[in-house]
């Protein structure tokens with residue numbers, strides 16, 4: 001078992017990565033059903049929270065069935081981060097995570113997200129300000145460093161632990177890399193194997209299959225892994241990894257019925273959370289992923305993305321279920337999109 005302060009997680013927990021515009025409550029609900037052991041909200045601007053920006057406040061929504069769940073914030077100003085930590089505490093998540101990994105210009109160049117990696121003293125001050133202002137366990141998610149010449153994660157890990165953080169998640173890329181190249185887990189392993197480090201260290205970057213998860217577990221010895229892109233449209237990745245770790249065997253891919261039922265649950269949660277109009281609209285980008293691998297599905301997909309009510313969408317989902325009854329969708333490799341500059345974080 002792995003402990004983040006008072007939070008108990010199973011051995012080698014599988015974490016759902018925070019993802020802007022992706023890891024919202026409806027998506028988290030289906031990941032939780034499929035075995036995500038710890039989940040986070042997408043990153044929330046500390047300045048936005050303080051200004052009470054409606055968009056930022058809505059991102060704070062968490063539900064009891066999701067626990068343990070963390071709220072992630074970002075910012076480059078001590079006072080703003082400390083104040084927003086208090087706002088977060090009022091919502092009562094299980095933990096508060098600080099984002100020091102976001103590479104996009106609008107965040108990193110303002111001295112927040114991965115921008116802070118260039119100034120470890122500032123990073124320490126920001127973290128200390130948050131730790132001091134809340135009773136929640138504080139964790140950090142970051143990258144290896146700013147660029148190839150400044151991979152300072154080993155120093156960062158020690159200093160943040162000394163500040164009182166309770167766990168560290170490391171994406172095995174530098175800020176300069178954005179999403180290019182392969183994530184390098186060797187430095188993550190170095191942090192984990194540093195005898196001074198006693199907090200859990202979670203590895204992140206490029207996990208896209210049960211075999212890779214098991215391989216990286218053995219090779220790098222991290223306390224758990226965080227999965228981002230591979231879960232988008234495929235929340236079953238969590239249960240498949242868990243099954244493989246437990247048995248050494250690959251679980252059969254989800255059946256058509258399961259795919260339809262997960263799409264249905266995602267839809268219902270989306271409407272519950274976002275309301276009938278935004279809920280329907282936001283769900284539209286998910287159908288293609290859930291129904292991937294079905295022959296001639298285009299006609300249904302086109303209908304699904306134009307319908308306006310939940311009842312209509314559910315009818316089409318029923319039709320799909322009936323038409324493809326018994327069809328076995330073959331396992332295909334999960335494709336990790338290389339977000340490069342396009343990626344929000």
Ligand SMILES: Cc1cc2nc3c(=O)[nH]c(=O)nc-3n(C[C@H](O)[C@H](O)[C@H](O)COP(=O)(O)O)c2cc1C
Pocket residue numbers: 017018019020021022041042043072099101102141171204205206207226227228229230336339343344345
């Ligand atoms: C669409 C998208 C949005 C993201 N948003 C966030 C975010 O809000 N906070 C954060 O710490 N990382 C964010 N990330 C980075 C992921 O958490 C993760 O570190 C990265 O995708 C690498 O993991 P993966 O290879 O498993 O996807 C985002 C990534 C993607 C693809």
